[in-house]
Amino acid sequence: MKQDRKLSSLEQEIEANLKRVYEDVAGQEVPDRFTQLLEQLREADKPSPEASNG
Template identity: 45%
Template sequence: MTSKQDDGRRAAVEKQIDENLRRVYEQDVTEQVPDRFLDLLKKLREQE
């Protein structure tokens, strides 16, 4: 059986994990695709 203190700690850790995942996802969404990847995609499309 877990104590209320353990439940509070678990909730705090889960909240921190959620916040960190949101932060990383938001960074990925706002970053542009590097030119070298765009060039690679262009070359791959040309091969088709």
């Protein structure tokens, strides 16, 4: 039997702070360094022209 219980004020404060931090991080832009690394990975994943001439 599952009992619903009210969150204590401390638990409510922790939950609110975690949500605030998550929203703050989720709203940030991706750093340029990560974007550059993703582009390098995409380029490395492309088939070379020599491989398609086989």
